[in-house]
Amino acid sequence: MSKSKDILILANGPGEITTWVHPVVKALREELKEKNEQVRISVILSPCPHSMGTEKEILTSFKEIDRVQNADHFFDFLLWGKTQENWDWYEEGVVIFLGGDQIFPLIIGKKLGYKTVIYGEWEARWYQWLDYFGVTKPDIINKIPEKYHHKFTVVGDLMADITINNNQENKEDQEVEIIGILPGSKPAKLAQGVPLMLSIAEKIKNYRPQTRFILPVAPTLNIEELAKWADPHYNKIIEKFDQISAKLVKINNNYYLETTHNLRVELITKFPPYHELIKSKICLTTVGANTAQLGSLGIPMIVLLPTQQLDAMRSWDGLPGLLANLPLIGTIFAKIINWFVLQYVIKNKKLYAWPNIYAHQEIVPELVGNLQADPIAKQVLDYLENPQKLTEIRQNLLKIRGESGAGQKFANLILKALNY
Numbered sequence: 001m002s003k004s005k006d007i008l009i010l011a012n013g014p015g016e017i018t019t020w021v022h023p024v025v026k027a028l029r030e031e032l033k034e035k036n037e038q039v040r041i042s043v044i045l046s047p048c049p050h051s052m053g054t055e056k057e058i059l060t061s062f063k064e065i066d067r068v069q070n071a072d073h074f075f076d077f078l079l080w081g082k083t084q085e086n087w088d089w090y091e092e093g094v095v096i097f098l099g100g101d102q103i104f105p106l107i108i109g110k111k112l113g114y115k116t117v118i119y120g121e122w123e124a125r126w127y128q129w130l131d132y133f134g135v136t137k138p139d140i141i142n143k144i145p146e147k148y149h150h151k152f153t154v155v156g157d158l159m160a161d162i163t164i165n166n167n168q169e170n171k172e173d174q175e176v177e178i179i180g181i182l183p184g185s186k187p188a189k190l191a192q193g194v195p196l197m198l199s200i201a202e203k204i205k206n207y208r209p210q211t212r213f214i215l216p217v218a219p220t221l222n223i224e225e226l227a228k229w230a231d232p233h234y235n236k237i238i239e240k241f242d243q244i245s246a247k248l249v250k251i252n253n254n255y256y257l258e259t260t261h262n263l264r265v266e267l268i269t270k271f272p273p274y275h276e277l278i279k280s281k282i283c284l285t286t287v288g289a290n291t292a293q294l295g296s297l298g299i300p301m302i303v304l305l306p307t308q309q310l311d312a313m314r315s316w317d318g319l320p321g322l323l324a325n326l327p328l329i330g331t332i333f334a335k336i337i338n339w340f341v342l343q344y345v346i347k348n349k350k351l352y353a354w355p356n357i358y359a360h361q362e363i364v365p366e367l368v369g370n371l372q373a374d375p376i377a378k379q380v381l382d383y384l385e386n387p388q389k390l391t392e393i394r395q396n397l398l399k400i401r402g403e404s405g406a407g408q409k410f411a412n413l414i415l416k417a418l419n420y
């Protein structure tokens with residue numbers, strides 16, 4: 001009888017959980033088949049500046065995963081090898097890197113006596129001592145000394161694995177004009193994104209009353225928390241965006257944000273929401289992993305980075321993040337840091353949306369600065385009235401997306417490390 005084995009996944013932020021961990025664990029269970037009973041999948045979270053505090057709950061909802069430990073107890077495990085619930089470990093196993101710092105699997109793999117498998121999106125580190133690397137593209141391997149190339153396999157981009165069959169949608173769905181709204185999941189983005197996007201939606205609705213609007217709620221967020229950012233008593237920044245506010249309403253078991261002018265934005269709580277998003281003609285989104293997801297689905301988008309509240313962004317890494325979060329004077333530092341960042345972005349035309357980063361050019365519009373609803377609404381209307389422009393964006397997105405199947409290739413690399 002074959003021995004039982006452990007797969008330990010190290011991850012951190014919500015983006016990595018939804019776009020890396022999810023496709024990998026699904027592919028693992030599919031590839032294991034009759035060996036599923038012999039393999040236990042555990043996830044241990046490490047601290048992340050972008051954490052929303054609900055990552056454990058999201059991971060627990062994935063039926064493929066057996067055990068999850070929150071980030072609060074990560075360093076006890078890293079230093080002493082003890083989990084909060086005193087987990088046992090099988091004699092054989094593998095440590096997988098899907099977010100955090102690549103030194104973590106090196107330390108933990110040595111403690112447990114397990115092999116290590118690293119997903120390298122942009123770079124590979126500690127390759128002298130780690131065992132296997134699954135990387136997005138050959139360029140990463142070319143930077144590594146040739147004697148270590150045998151450790152590397154090009155698996156592709158895990159984010160490309162979220163594609164679905166467009167033919168699954170019926171004709172009625174395709175004829176409905178839907179616009180997706182993705183304001184993000186973090187307070188700094190929601191504070192500005194929710195009122196700005198609601199204001200844009202209202203202006204579009206005035207010209208195209210047939211348009212429906214959907215807002216997929218991030219899995220790290222509940223609908224009540226989201227609705228607070230549309231409440232002027234809670235979110236004072238609303239006054240900077242045409243004072244458009246909304247309340248949470250429930251109609252026939254569906255939830256909506258309903259504005260004072262009776263615009264309803266349907267809240268999509270299903271995760272992942274790809275079957276709903278694929279129906280969208282265009283999406284309004286902020287920067288982050290959602291731009292990669294929309295790009296993989298081939299959905300045209302306009303990426304918005306409003307800067308009306310310069311002190312809103314405080315999740316910088318390193319010294320800037322520490323200064324921006326100091327008591328009392330952190331707001332001043334945040335405004336100064338963000339002003340300099342804004343000037344740098346404008347001067348150097350820095351790209352933030354993942355499809356643009358991959359393409360090394362702006363194939364979807366990125367709007368940065370003191371954004372107002374009117375010109376953005378006019379831009380969306382222009383796209384809707386000239387669908388060939390949307391078709392061009394969609395084709396460009398599909399060109400750079402890359403092939404799907406990275407999850408399966410990476411899963412096979414993990415099984416190779418397990419000697420399966």
